[in-house]
Amino acid sequence: DTGVSQDPRHxxxxxxxxxxxxxxxxxxxxRLYWYRQTLGQGPEFLTYxxxxxxxxxxxxxxxxxxxxxxxxxxxxxxxxxxxxGDSAMYLCASSxxxxxxxxxxxxxxxxxxx
Amino acid sequence: xxxxxxxxxxxxxxxxxAVTLDCTYDTSxxxxxxxxxxxxxxxxxxxxxxxxxxxxxxxxEGRYSLNFQKARKSANLVxxxxxxGDSAMYFCAMAxLNSxxxxxxxxxxxxxxxx
Numbered sequence: 001d002t003g004v005s006q007d008p009r010h011x012x013x014x015x016x017x018x019x020x021x022x023x024x025x026x027x028x029x030x031r032l033y034w035y036r037q038t039l040g041q042g043p044e045f046l047t048y049x050x051x052x053x054x055x056x057x058x059x060x061x062x063x064x065x066x067x068x069x070x071x072x073x074x075x076x077x078x079x080x081x082x083x084x085g086d087s088a089m090y091l092c093a094s095s096x097x098x099x100x101x102x103x104x105x106x107x108x109x110x111x112x113x114x
Numbered sequence: 115x116x117x118x119x120x121x122x123x124x125x126x127x128x129x130x131x132a133v134t135l136d137c138t139y140d141t142s143x144x145x146x147x148x149x150x151x152x153x154x155x156x157x158x159x160x161x162x163x164x165x166x167x168x169x170x171x172x173x174x175e176g177r178y179s180l181n182f183q184k185a186r187k188s189a190n191l192v193x194x195x196x197x198x199g200d201s202a203m204y205f206c207a208m209a210x211l212n213s214x215x216x217x218x219x220x221x222x223x224x225x226x227x228x229x
Contacts, residue, residue, distance in 0.1 A: 042219035
């Protein structure tokens with residue numbers, strides 16, 4: 001198992017464009033989480049899936065953001081009409097349990113909106 | 115609502131010394147887990163240590179130990195024998211058993227280990 005993969009690693013986009021990020025979790029992990037991290041801050045929870053069901057969304061997740069996890073495997077996070085304030089690192093994590101080592105994080109996608 | 119507070123934006127420690135990074139949390143749930151993660155400049159999130167709310171013993175993982183004081187709702191990380199490679203951001207996080215296990219992070223503490 002190669003861990004949690006995120007693609008792309010970096011994305012530069014013009015304001016107003018749509019972007020989509022992908023996360024491939026560890027295959028046996030049924031829970032998948034998206035976080036946003038801005039410079040010098042801790043990761044902020046955006047949303048999570050248990051299998052294919054999106055069970056919780058943060059207030060940070062405006063209606064320009066949408067996430068999917070079809071068939072309970074990989075997940076996509078789309079941002080429509082990007083704004084400069086969307087510039088951040090978007091982290092994906094997966095887990096099968098709470099506890100020591102229960103969460104595995106991807107390397108993140110760094111989004112820059114110009 | 116759950117909240118994690120890390121009051122030390124930055125800390126310095128000399129190599130080979132011990133350092134304590136503070137973390138307090140706020141929740142009315144009884145079942146939760148507390149975590150510490152290290153994030154070096156490369157950006158990866160590295161798991162360090164975990165403490166369950168029902169664990170009676172403080173967790174230890176090598177040079178890392180978690181000083182868990184449940185009544186005070188604190189979960190401080192102690193790093194013994196600091197190394198230059200310990201220089202990084204450190205995040206305290208909590209997950210609730212009844213809330214999908216989503217991690218809620220503090221703002222972090224930047225640790226610099228000096229020779």
